[in-house]
Each structure stands twice: as C-alpha cells, then as structure tokens.
Amino acid sequence: MATIFSRIVAGEIPCHKVAENDEFFAFLDINPVALGHTLVIPKKEVDYIFDIDDPMLGRMMAFAKRVAHAQESAIACKRVGLAVMGLEVPHAHIHLIPITKESDMYFGGKKLEISQEKLAEIAAKIQKEYK
Ligand code: 5GP
Numbered sequence: 001m002a003t004i005f006s007r008i009v010a011g012e013i014p015c016h017k018v019a020e021n022d023e024f025f026a027f028l029d030i031n032p033v034a035l036g037h038t039l040v041i042p043k044k045e046v047d048y049i050f051d052i053d054d055p056m057l058g059r060m061m062a063f064a065k066r067v068a069h070a071q072e073s074a075i076a077c078k079r080v081g082l083a084v085m086g087l088e089v090p091h092a093h094i095h096l097i098p099i100t101k102e103s104d105m106y107f108g109g110k111k112l113e114i115s116q117e118k119l120a121e122i123a124a125k126i127q128k129e130y131k
C-alpha cells in the first residue's frame with residue numbers, strides 16, 4: 001500500500017507544496033514546530049533514509065539545500081535546521097526548519113496552530129524563492 005507521502009505526491013491527499021523535481025518533493029509539515037517547517041521526500045518509496053544509495057542521498061541533500069535557501073529568503077530566521085527521525089511515517093523525509101534559536105527545533109512540545117490560508121501563503125512565498 002502506498003505511504004501517506006506517496007499519496008501526497010500523487011495528489012490524492014492535499015498538501016502545501018513548496019518545490020518539486022523529477023526525484024524529490026517538498027511540502028509544509030501538517031503539524032509545524034516552526035513557521036515554514038518543510039518536509040523533503042524522495043518520490044520513490046524508501047522507508048529508512050540511510051537505506052538510500054549514496055548518489056541519490058547526495059541529490060536529495062542538494063535538493064534540500066535549494067529548498068533551505070528558499071526558506072531563508074522567504075521566512076525571517078537565522079538558519080534552517082535539519083532533522084531526520086522517521087518514527088511516524090515510513091517514507092524517508094528530511095525536516096527543514098527555519099530557526100532563530102535552538103528551542104525552535106523542539107519536536108516534543110505543542111505544535112503551531114496555523115490556518116490553511118496562512119500555510120498557503122507561506123508555501124507560496126517559499127515556492128517563489130525556490131531557484
Ligand atoms: P517523523 O516520521 O519524522 O517522526 O514525523 C513525520 C512528520 O510528518 C510529522 O512532523 C508530521 O506532522 C508530518 N505528517 C504526518 N502526516 C502528514 C500529512 O498527511 N501531511 C503533512 N503535510 N505532514 C504530515
């Protein structure tokens with residue numbers, strides 16, 4: 001059965017898309033820990049990120065880098081932090097999180113409540129900056 005993220009890529013489940021190329025897809029996390037919290041995934045289904053072969057993992061990181069630069073341009077932050085967990089969704093993904101302080105990357109707390117309109121606005125801003 002397709003993962004929830006494959007269903008997002010297929011357009012069966014809505015998302016706020018940020019960027020896409022032949023191999024990878026980036027979209028806003030549904031439960032953001034910070035404004036602009038984005039997930040980068042391979043379109044090919046792989047559960048564990050460290051099972052991805054070296055060349056593809058390199059391309060995934062290069063794609064994530066371009067998304068991160070777009071986030072930096074679109075959202076006020078000091079840096080974009082990167083995290084990999086994969087405990088919830090068995091489809092490899094990188095969390096890219098605009099941060100100004102360490103605690104902005106805390107996953108154990110209450111998630112931000114952001115309206116769909118605001119999420120759409122944030123996604124459009126990042127998308128516009130993606131080069
Ligand atoms: P992890 O697997 O890295 O522990 O966490 C999975 C992440 O995917 C979580 O931050 C969660 O909010 C996000 N997520 C789970 N389901 C969906 C979904 O249907 N849409 C979006 N946009 N994000 C999701």
